[in-house]
Amino acid sequence: MAARTGSLATALVAGLGLAAAVPGCTAEGSVSLHFDVPDDPALRPGGAASLTLVTQIDADAPRATTTQIGADGQVDLGDLPVADEVWLSAELRSAQGQLVGYGRASAPLAILADADVEATIPVRRPFAYIAGAGNRLVSVDASLGRSAGYQTQVALPGSAEVVADVAGTDLATVSAQGALAYVSTATHGASSLPGAQLGPSPTDAIATPDGAYLLVAHAGTSPQVSVIEVATGQVKVAPTPMAADRVATTRGSDGGWWGVALLGRATVDTGCPGSKLAVFRLTDPETATVIDAGAGISDVGGDARSGLIVLADRCGNRLLRFDPVSQAIDQAAIVDGIKAPTALAVLDGHVWAVGHDRLTTTSPEIPDGVIDAWLVVASADLDGDPSQVMELPPIVERVLAENADYPDQDLVQDLHANWVEADDLAISPSGDLLALTLSTILHGDALGDDGFGGVLIPRVDVTTQEYWLFDPSTTVTNQRIRTSCVADEGPCGAFCLVPDWSCLPDIDASVSGTFAPSGIAVLFGAR
Amino acid sequence: MGRDGAASRAIAATIAALVAIAGVPAAWADGGGKGKPGAGAASPDDAEARRKVAVLEYRAGSTALPGLDRRIAGLLKQQTSLTVIDADEARKDYGARLDAAVVDCGGEPACIAKIGAKVGAREVVLVGVSEFGDVILTLQRIDVRRGKVAVRIAEALAEDASPDDAALVGYLRRVMPENDFLRFGTIKVTANLAGAQVFLGKDPKGKTPIAPLRVHAPATYQIRLTKDGYVPFTARVQVPPDGDIEVDARLTREGGGAWYTRWWVAAIAGVVIAGGVGAGYLLTREPPTAVPGTGTID
Incomplete structure (x- = not known):
């Protein structure tokens, strides 16, 4: 018995000792983050002077902390919030405030009050990549403006x-025959992720923000959406009754990843035939359901934060919300009054869209009836904040007269666009830059004088394809690459002054020569 | 080591498991958090008490009462259970144009409400300072969703007046709902058994697993867990304002088994636990809501 009493006393002391030790258990923890940047100087963010760490918990407003970077790459991140799920992203900026690097953790971090936590965040230069140039991607570094080397190629x-x-660490590319391969963004070489053979005729691709799944839309004879588990390369298929033109993904209100494919993309501004939406869980794409969108939809974009898909109603001149879980389209427009939206991108509860508009006339002086065409940019919060719609200046292309090469002067004419249309849109991870590809059609009527021998300057038709990096806050196009420009002249008279015209090289040419962009991606960005 | 040594290790382990007090992540503290099991137990009042209020300042050409918005934000943080966004925090969310945007609003509630919405606030306390001979101090509580003023007060102060904290709290009590000045803490009860009835004092609160209990603070509460066939568990906890207390109860079977599972041992253990919780509270009054971070770019 005495022995037992002694044991009990020991036990009670042990119990009190535990209580006293509680502060030890709750002693302040710490967070140590490794911002992983590429070794290659051409890919490593250059000239970074400060690091801004953005933390976000649930739907709270994000918190940003900026700190100067020490000479040895060390940064003091200040206090980080204790929470089960903290989303982290990092921005590297130059001394002038230019974004030179961006990174984001692919999963939330559990920051504990009483434990030391370590995590790695990949950080990359703010690259955009353009597909369509054959066996290479054109990479465009947004941090370099138009300075030397801002365009490079990735073999x-x-x-x-x-x-x-x-997820910022890899790029997925799919060939016309359906070969899926990955490129490491740290090396611009082959990635270790497993490739796969998909169906042919890919039209669009998007990955979930965590990089777990890749969705590829297909047209052609086997219309479908491929859903690839990125880590394993396992492929599942969502069958679609017609070509899947665009695809988007979001984390639905049920917590699962969802995919939505646009079938029958609207290609006209009036009288759009109705589009359809194929809706499926990424874990179970075979059971996709197809619903009528009730309007001609030209693009879809997913927002993982809200669980919504945004639809661009081209002929309705508006943007709509679609909940893939309930499969309901909210008819209350997020943006109402954007003319002919053709491309959109959604990031963190905010949508950007690009449409277009034209000024027409019945004046006989303008036989084709179109004076100007321009892009329209709209933005709005998905929660219904007032939207903004902004018209950009009309598109004007300058063409140069050939065979009229005077020693001290050139002969040029400005062609005003008859048509401009955004094909694709991506938004930078910081949410302040838009990367878009677009097509233009420009037309100049023939100049003639019947008394002087008929046509003096021929009709000139020009078609172009371009890449823009556009800052909507300043309406400045920071980068503009013309990937294609084709001039076609009509017949000219006996006294023709200038029969031949060519595109003026006043816009940066592509380092990959002439090609038609077929897709764009922005590292850590959104579509 | 003999049997007694083994027994002492066993009881130490048992008592150690009986209660653990730890800081609970802030995300959990406001009534269970989104999408988490048992989240529905928090009352609507809890969310209301935790609502976000931004404190912004609008000056009409007056330099009197410098830093008043910061003082008012500090007092709201100190005296209420509101989540208060001061001007510095609002500036991080809204950007450097915050002050200019407030000026542009010219005191218009709907305009101020839009700024409030941008920084994630449900209400804005707009501190206005102007001078018409006297210094005119106005406090407006603006409902962000409605874009309208809920309550407005105005005080004329002498030119050289400098209201102390008590005076400012007096103003705030006229502007803010009385309930805002009630403060809360959280008790998270976990147990080794499902289906144990949890009592807060005499009030049954449900069975384990149970959502965090949001309680008025500072206050002392008795937590009791019961289940047929098991020795009841009792603990007494002191909950500080905005503090989070975690009670991990381990119920043991009645009778039979090892001697340390018998009721009288549990009763003694309960005393220990109560003391332990008290000590835990005193030493961990404010569980850390943030920890230091460092980084390496490489």
Whole structure:
């Protein structure tokens, strides 16, 4: 008995000792983050002077802390919030405030009050990638403006019809024949992720923000959406009754990842035939359901934060919300009054869209009836904040007269666009830059004088394809690459002054020569 | 080591498991958090008490009462259970144009409400300072969703007046709902058994697993867990304002088994636990809501 009493006393002391030790258990923890940047100086963010760490918990407003970077790359991040799920992203900026690097953790971090936590965040230069140039991607560094080397090429083992950002660390490319391959963003070489053979005729691709799944839309004879488990390369298929033109993904209100494919993309501004939406869980794409969108939809974009898909109603001149879980389209427009939206991108509860508009006339002086065409940019919060719609200046292309090469003067004419249309849109991870590809059609009527011998300057038709990096806050186009420009002249008279015209090289040419962009991706960005 | 040594290790382990007090992540503290099991137990009042209020300042050409918005934000943080966004925090969310945007609003509630919405606030306390001979101090509580003023007060102060904290709290009590000045803490009860009835004092609160209990603070509460066939568990906890207390109860079977599972041992253990909780509270009054971070770019 005495022995037992002694044991009990020991036990009670042990119990009190535990209580006293509680502060030890709750002693202040710490967070140590490794911002992983590429070794290659050409890919490593250059000139970073400060690091801004953005933390976000649930739906709270994000918190940003900026700190100067020490000479040895060390940064003091200040206090980080204790929470089960903290989303972290990092921005590297130059002394002038230019974004030179961006990174984001692919999963939330559990920050504990009483434990030391370590995590790695990949950080990359703010690259955009353009597909369609054959066996290479054109990479465009947004941090370099138009300075030397802002365009480079990434060699690929095969052609790339579409490209998608995979959590910032990899790029997925799919050839016209359906070969899926990955490129490491740390090396611009082959990635260790397993490739796969998909169906042919890819039209679009998007990865979930965590990089777990890749979705590829297909047209052609086997319309479908491929859903690839990125880590394993396992492929499942969502069958679609017609070509899947665009695809988007979001984390639904049920917590699962969902995919939505646009079938029958609207290609006209009036009288759009109705589109359809194929809706499926990424874990179970075979059971996709197809619903009528009730309007001609030209693009879809997913927002993982809200669980919504945004639809661009081209003929209705508006943007709508679609909940893939309930499969309901909210008819209350997020943006109402954006003319002919053709491309959109959604990031963190905010949508950007690009449409277009024209000024027409019945004046006989303008036989084709179109004076100008321009892009329209709209933005809005998905929660219904007032939207903004902004018209950009009309598109004007300057063409140069050939065979009229005077020693001290050139002969040029300005062609005003008859048509401009955004084909694709991506938004930078910081949410302040838009990367878009677009097509223009420009037309100049013939100048003639019947008394002087008929046509003096021929009709000139020009078609162009371009890449823009556009800052909507300043309406400045920071980068503009003309990937294609074709001039076609009509017949000219006996006294023709200038029969031949060519595109003026006043816009940056592509380092990959002439090609038609077929897809764009922005590292850590959104579509 | 003999049997007694083994027994002492066993009881130490048992008592150690009986209660653990730890800081609970802030995300959990406001009534269970989104999408988490048992989240529905928090009352609507809890969310109301935790609502976000931004404190912004609008000056009409007056330099009197400098830093008043910061003082008012500090007092709201100190005296209420509101989540208060001061001007510095609002500036991080809204951007450097915050002050200019407030000026542009010219005191218009709907305009101020839009700024409030941008920084994630449900209400804005707009501190206005102007001078018409006297210094005119106005406090408006603006409902962000409605874009309208809920309550407005105005005080004329002498030119050189400097209201102390008590005076400012007096103003705030006229502007803010009385309930805002009630403060809360959280008790998270976990147990080794499902289906144990949890009592807060005499009030049954449900069975384990149970959502965090949001309680008025500072206050002392008795937590009791019962289940047929098991020795009841009792603990007494002191909950500080905005504090989070975690009670991990381990119920043991009645009778039979090892001697340390018998009721009288549990009763003694309960005393220990109560003391332990008290000590835990005193030493961990404010569980850390943030920890230091460092980084390496490489």
